[in-house]
Amino acid sequence: MSLTLGAVTFDCLDVTRTATFWSQVLERPVDAGASEFFAAIGMYGDGPGWLFLRAEPRAAGKAPVHVDLVDPDYPAEVERVVALGAERVADFDEYGVRWTTLLDPEGNCFDIGRRHA
Template identity: 50%
Template sequence: MALRIHHIVLDCVDASRVATFWSEVLGRDVLPDASADAAFIGAGEAGEPGWLFFSVPEPKTAKNRMHVDFESADRDAEVERLLALGATRVADHDEWDTRWTVLQDPEGNEFCVSQRPAGD
């Protein structure tokens, strides 16, 4: 039996704030049963996993050991949209025939946006 991703989970100091940011990033609503300790974005139409946000007392202090990579046909435009939503640019890379930007959400969780190769 193969595994499939069920949820992407982020620990955060302010679950509501971080869930609202990711709701805008993903274009999906935060479900109304959110509490002060947790928030949830439901699964996407194309089978994308749901996202859970849990409040924890300690802030993030080091680089993520695992992160989410996104792909866009127009990386520059997507990065600008994400910056306007509250993301922070960490670095731009151009290696291994791929261009990507490392960003952080409002609590410092890293994620990447890469440029989809032409013709894909």
């Protein structure tokens, strides 16, 4: 398989405010199931989605906007990307979603996970 863009992800202090703003900008509704900790726009469609995650305080050195790459076999893709020079930062399993955060050779943060239907 090959990695594809799953989402542009925003670390937010106020998820509702940020998701509502982008919903209005994009003229697309916030997906059902939004909460004060998580919201999304278009995550269950064909193209990349927009994710809004509560992150307080924001992690030092982490850009508040980053890309999320997806692949059905994401653990193998993580290993492949690490072999290419990425640095594995941490693995996460929150709210039923699993992903790995990495840094590219320049220190830019990105995630690899699995798209959920």
